[in-house]
Amino acid sequence: MSGPRKLVDVLKQTSPEYLKKGTTQVRRAMREILGEELQTRFMRNHFLVDPKSLQLMVDHDKLNLYRTFAVFKPAFCPMRRAQADENYHRVSVESFVGAAMKSTELVPMIKKIGEEDAALAASAPAELLAQKGSSPQPADAAAAASSSLKIRVLNDLSLMYSGPILIALQTGPGRPTSLRRGAVHYDVLIFGHDFKVQQTEDSVEPHFLFPDIKKETLDAAKVHAEFPLRCTAKVDRIGYYAMHPVTLLRVSIFHPIVATAPDLVHYVTNHRNTFVVGDAAATEGENGDQQPQHRRFSYGNALRGDFDLPRLFVHSRSVTVDVDVLNPQQQIVGVKSVEFQCRNCFEPLVNPEKSMMIKKNKIQLVDGSWSKSMY
DSSP: OOOOOOHHHHHHHSOHHHHHHHHHHHHHHHHHSOGGGSOOHHHHHHHOOOGGGOEEEOOHHHHHHHOEEEEEEOTTOOSSGGGGGGSTTOOOHHHHHHHHTTSTTTHHHHHHHHHHHHHHHHTOOHHHHHHTTOOOOHHHHHHHHHHOOEEEEOOBOOTTOBEEEEEEEEOSTTOOOOSTTEEEEEEEEEESOOOSOTTOOEEOOHHHHOTTSOHHHHHHHHTOSSSOOEEEEEEEEEEEETTEEEEEEEEEEESOSSSBOOOHHHHHHHHSSSOBTTOTTTTBOTTSOBOOHHHHHHHHHHTSGGGOOOSOOEEEEEEEEEEEEEOTTSOEEEEEEEEEEOOSSSGGGOBSSOOSOOOHHHHHHHHTOOOGGGO
16 A cells, blocks of 8 residues: 655646646635735734743853843743733743742852852941941841842843843942943844845944934934944845845944834835835835835735745844953953844845745744754
8 A cells, every 4th residue: 555645746746737727726815815814823923922932041150240141032022021911821021030030040040149249248348338328237238238139121122023131130330230331233134135245334323223212312322422322234145035035134233222122124114125024014004005016925925825924034133231340349340241142043044045945943943942052
């Protein structure tokens, strides 16, 4: 008895005329079915955010020396617990961080940090305590240090974005309190081939990326004496996502003045004359007017069939912050750049040639699966 027939054998034995007729019927059905009536992978991933796709990114040295660690946020995962009602498992970065602070991986390290800070506070020179306006007893100083541990989230990613969220344990001077002394780098997969010279950085006006912030405020940040705001974009590579021409664009924000992520969908749509792959609003204008034909055609084909897009392709590949290095007397003796990265996320999706197949591991990657080998 012969085994099960493979799909390729069925196709070979089917007449080209019959296959062409079936293709025509599928295209007609795609045009007639409204997008909101399809249970696409995009909608499924939005509703079924996998709790296991959030991961701790902990480096013991960085946590011990600089009081920082990170959490990988997948696409569709909200930052705050109050916004988690849209997904089935009520997943959010806030709830994950709260659970992580009680985990067996972090509790011993946090306890050690509290003890070290308590001992440091108890042995602080009298003149240093006098400058602070108090002279607590050693026991009081230890208690104050252990109870002063604060969790500070340094960057905020939009619901559709993925990437590292930097967390600082603020226990004393010299600890990072914002990304004003840092940088965030984003990968954006956009439709079409951008033939600008690859790896050449172009300056980008900050108000292109942050349209909700007053231009005057951004202009003032650009000329800041110590931490000038600077934004750049460069073409990393061009290729194909399945059958669709795409460009992998890298956008960098140096010394951001806000924790919120830039509006990269706005930037690509309004200033690069294309759209982010997976942008559900790419087919309609602000007043419901249809966008150019090439957008409708690409979007209509990409969101249906075997290549149904699983997400909006915007990813924060790395977050860096400068941290003061202190001596035992709590004096600043240097600066250290602390980086958390999740690279090589979109690169495997950009192929040099068109392909009718998307590898299973690539589908898992963009659906939200993640492993520590990626950073």
